[in-house]
Amino acid sequence: MRLLPQDMRGHEAPGARRPVKTQKGGTLMTKRVGAAREPLWNKPFILVLAISVFTCTASQMVTPLISKFALSLGAPLTLAATISSFMSLAALFCRPVSGILSDRMNRKKIMIVSTAIVALSMACYAFSTNIAMLFGARVVHGIAFSFMGVSNMALGSDFVPESRMGEGLGYLGLGNILAYAIGPSLGLEISGTFGYPAVFTLAASLAFISVAAMFLIPDTPRPAPKETAEKKRFSVNNFFAKDITLYVAVLILFTCGNGLMNTYLAILGEERGIPNVGLYFTAYSLAVLLVRPVAGKINDRFGLSAIMIPAFVLGCGGMLLVAGAKSIGPIVLAGVLKALSQGAAQPAIQAYSIRYLGKENAGVATSTCYIGQDLGNSVAPIVGSFVVSGFSFGTLYAGYAVLLLAGGTGCYLLQRFIERKKAGR
Template sequence: MKEEKIFNKNYILLMIINTLLFTSFNMINPVLPKYVTGLGMSVTLAGVLSGCFSITALIFRPLSGIAADKMNQKRLYLAAGAIITAACCGYAVFSSFSGLFFVRVVHGIFFAVDTTVSLVLVTRYIPKGKMGQGIGFFGIGPIIAIAFAPGMGLKIGTTYGYINSFFIAAVMSAAATLVILFVANQEQRETPDAESEKIQESKALPQAAGRRFSLKQFIATEVIVFAFLAGLFSFANSIEYTFIALYSETKGIDDISIYFTVSAAFILLSRLFAGRIYDKKGLAVILYPAYLVGAVSMFILGNAGCMAMFLAAAALKALGQGAGQPSLQSQCMTSVSQDRVGVASSTYYLGPDIMQGIGPIVGGAVIDRAGYAAAYDLCGILMLAGIVFYAGYMRYKKGKAAVQA
């Protein structure tokens, strides 16, 4: 049953869990490249370690969607939280590339499960007609994490050692896992259609084998376009955050933590109005300006020479991404039936996972060959490409609807 108000008990608990887990995640992200380069590895290898997280999540994301639809979601959430905690400790234990790679892969697998299940769970407690606002407010947790977690992780790392940053990140994940215990334990309810389909498949298992393992069971093909569009934001975001500390040092800026704070503040600002606009006006009204300001921000960042330009880029990028990504997420979750929200959730994350995985690898290679400006300019070009792609998609949809009419 849907709740009548957005901020109900379970919704708030899920926000707390999400905040703690993303705090842990964002503490590790900026610390890992500095830790790895401090061990004598190249920037390219640092990018590989950062990127393999999302690539791993990508591989296991479709399975996590099926699991979220078929298994007890609370137990799945608990298991993922516990293993993420162990992975955070693993960063402090290993110092070789192979060891860190293994830990990063494990972290990626269960972060994929965690984020997929959290989105499925929270939609159960958002009132009908308020999905845009509900998902937008749910994203406030990661915003809070972005505001202080990267700076906190770097500060702890430079003052007390990077290993301590990893252990504190593990404490955050452990706290999130404990809070999961207080979320209502609801068994997955299947629609009559879903139940009858399973009965039919069990009666004719050999004949249905091909159908049981069809693409649509793993991926909600109807939302792939929105997943790709969300991935464009993540590509830019991954390069922006992975290399911002190293980039700022080349400009003579030693403490870049305020960049994350400004970014978080403007993402929060965008959440105050974007969800309501999406619920009333639809996706297009949000997406076009979101990509435009995102592109401008990346061009500013690539040519930044002082802190003021860094902060202007942070504000514009945050406004664009903060409005665009949750609107695309809401579009995915409202484009499928209730028994497929797990698959829709995992499909949505495929776009960000792919692009966030590719981003640091491509960014590291571009930086090694052409410098930081070229990497951020590339992000700006891709933002502009998003406008063209979405406009073409909308034209195609209208043409298809006209033909069918």
């Protein structure tokens, strides 16, 4: 029996008891509707959140610079975009494995090892003198990053009460948001003043500090998973949660925008003479800091529909602003609109997926969501390079805006129809 989506449960009287089961058939539990909420802010959760800020800041300092760094090494635009996106492409192929390992092995140890490798790969960027060295470091970075991201989110979910999963994962995602506010602008400023190696060295140092802090996190007392026949034979469901495939498609569409902005915003700014384009990332991050906690509570109370439908409209509007931007104002406003759309929708889908599949499958739920994000981040810049070469940046961002609105809404509504049909409603 699957856990029903929140906006399919109907209205319940305060004090009533609600049955809850995981998808895989765990022990039946009940929780009292309207009762006092379970505490969220415990020390391990706060520590995981702080570590997320450091690791994400390190990555965001580097990400917007890779395409420009590759151009400085002599790469053409298409190759530079490919190298920039190859981190996500490498992570894509490792997500299924990282998900199942996070469900079966010690999540803390996986996070320590993977973050250490991320730090080493960023240090290697500083010594890259040709395209081959940069490409190799990028691939290693992507592989390790896939394990780091999945284990971080799955480990964090161990310290979040089930009744506050949407809110908890929303706060945990604030590590990405704070990093988005600080990292890109800091990286661009440092690279302009001290050069690329200084940025890569500082990013690697932040990642190594995070590794040291991880030893302070207690091991999670998780019960051993039941070895069902399905798990023993390593079925597709162990690697990819096909029940949320259409939600993955939605995440692909949202993160296509991330890939396009991370790869091309700095280049677009130079072409159009727009200064300080890094303020886009700052505006996005500051807006999400305000939006995400509220969005998490809305998701927990009213379900996905209250988040998703506005998200597609606002995301489309933001990219249309970028398509026609001639000054910094529309760029900053686009960051705010993207925060109101993807910043609210992405953690809502992640929280829903963990609820739907059960906390014992948090690893595969998280990795499946990240697969969508990796596809968007990796494919969009490569496809975008051909659009820019044949047309313009305006055509690229306007076309993406239409695709997000039409494709995202279609995928979401179809997924909800399928779930209601399975539930017999």
